[in-house]
Amino acid sequence: MSHGYKIASAVVGSVLLAAVSFLLTYTPAAESSPVLLRALWGLAICSAVVALGAGIYGLAYLRTGRQRAEEHRRISSGASGYSPDRLDMRPVKPVKFWYNMALIFVGVLFISAAAGTGMTLSALLEMPARIWDYSVQMVSGVAQIPDEDARDDWSSAFEAMLESVAIAWIGTLVGAIFSLPCGILAARNMAPLAIYIPMRFILSVIRAVPELVFAVAIFIPLLGVGPAQMGGAMAGAFALGISSIGTLSKLISEAIEGVDPGPLEASTAAGATHVQRVRWAVLPQVLPEVLAIWLYRFEVNIRASAILGALGAGGIGRLISPPNGLFGQRPYDWEAIGITLFVIIAITMVVDQVSGFVRHRVIHGAKVRQKKSKRGSGGSAEETRAAAVPV
Template sequence: MSHGHKIIAAVAGALLLAAGSFLLTYSAPAESSDVLLRGLWGFALCGAVAALGVGIYGLAYASTAKQQRQEQQRLSEGGAGFAPDRLDERPVRPVKFWYTMALLLVGAVFISSAAGTGMTLSALLDMPARIWEFSVQMVGGVAQVPDEEAREDWSLAFDAMLESVAIAWVGTVVGALFSLPCGILAARNMAPLSIYIPMRFILSVIRAVPELVFAVAIFIPLLGVGPAQMGGAMAGAFALGISSIGTLSKLISEAIEGVDPGPLEASTAAGATHVQRIRWAVLPQVLPEVLAIWLYRFEVNIRASAILGALGAGGIGRLISPPNGLFGQRPYDWEAIGITLFVIIVITMAVDQVSGFVRHRVIHGAKVRQKKSAKPGDGAGPDKKQAAAVRI
């Protein structure tokens, strides 16, 4: 297909997109759905603009092609041409016509999606000013001299955030206790096919269900909703624990499948049982990675517990979720919101740093510091040798 035919096909496709989207705006589904109607109008507008742009490009290309044909005709009639030079020997740059058309299609889908959700350009332009205004109010709430009301906001935020950390820790421990045996049973090199396939299926089902569904559909009706004394914290902890089992077991099973087969073969040759093979040939290899995975899941659960709290599963989320939280009041109390967000950020960063240090220590081990050798004449004789390394 020549370049001119590509341009014609692109113009025709853009016109068909615009015309089809315009006609679909009169359909029954579009009339019953505002989101679909706005999205179709966005597609129609993008198709029309794309057709216009490609059409203008085609006219420019047509004029260039006409000049090329005239030059070819002049040369064929014996006219003097240009002598080739080194620049004419450069490779021809590949044409990215369809790549550009694909980018235009992605842009059209983006614009139609923005139009379908009701996004407006005015709200986007007003966003920087609003962000600055609200940020100033939140920083003012954090930096103010605490009065009685501010001290109460700080106390509530710290208590709720510590509750979120406790929920995340309980959920992580529950997930860790069950994930190791489930991960072993889900490893291809540790379990027979009759156990491996059902376990993989069960773990896939657990991973397919978000922790929000576990909390709202199962544990909140069973254990209660609200702060810790009303059962919401326990509901959030168990929801995070069940969800953690699916993710942690998959990661642990993959780590077990990647172990060095040499110790396994050696233990089998020595007559070890299956449990002994796991204890002495598998766990020493994967335990540092498993501990790192558990700690990383703890960090993830801290963020997830804040979201579950907005649904009534305890934690910091209950302070900010409507209708009784900070975002349920009108106008918003941005000073209290700033205090709450500051507490969330500080405690989350602190937990991340501690968890990252422990995870690095588990994976890479303790640092070893070399001690300087004794200088001659400092009283250290040949029999008094110093240690070569000291653990920190």
């Protein structure tokens, strides 16, 4: 396809997209949905702008057509001028017309989506100043000398964050206890097909349901809503535990399917039972990776427990969620919000560092420094050298 046909295709496609978007704004669905109506108007306007730009580019390209044809005839006839040899000609830069049009189309979709969400240019321009103002207020709340109100904010934030950590820990333990046997039954090399397929299906169903749904639809009605004394924390813990079973079991089953088959074949040849094969041929290979997966899930559950708290499942989220939290008050108490966010970030970073250290220790082992030999210079280099030996 020549360059002119590409430009014409881009113009026609943009005009059709603008026309279709404009016509869809008169449909009942668009008239009943402000979000869809704004998105369609944004798509129509952007498509029209792209069509106008491509049309102007096409007109400029057409104006050079006569000059390009004359130059082509002159070089082909060789009557005048210098026609360079093919070996002397510089390589032609590849045309990226469709690549550029794809980028423009992505930009059009972004603008239409921004229009659908009600985003305005004035709000974007005011955002940096607002962020700076709110950040200053939050930092001043953290850095101030604690008075009685500030001490209450710090105490409430620490108490709620420790509750979130406890929720995450219980959820991780529940997931760890059930994920190991489920992961073994979901591994293709450890379970027959009649067990492998149903277990994979059950785990897929569990992973398909978010922990928010488990909390709101099942455990909050059963156990209660609110802080720990009202049952909300236990509801969040069990929601995270059920959700962790699906994720952890999948990761553990994949780790088991990737073990070295040599020990399995050796244990089978020695007459080991299925349980003995799992105990002596599988677990020694996958246990470090399994422990690392459990610790990582603990980090994820801490962040998820803060979100569940906003729905009434206990934890730090209940302090900031409307209507009774910090974001339910008008005007916002940015100093208390800053203290709460600082506690969330600080404790989460501490837990991440500790679990990261434990994961590294489990996977790579410790390095023990051998003592230097007490012999004098007459000792060999092997005896006097200090070596790092992994344990």
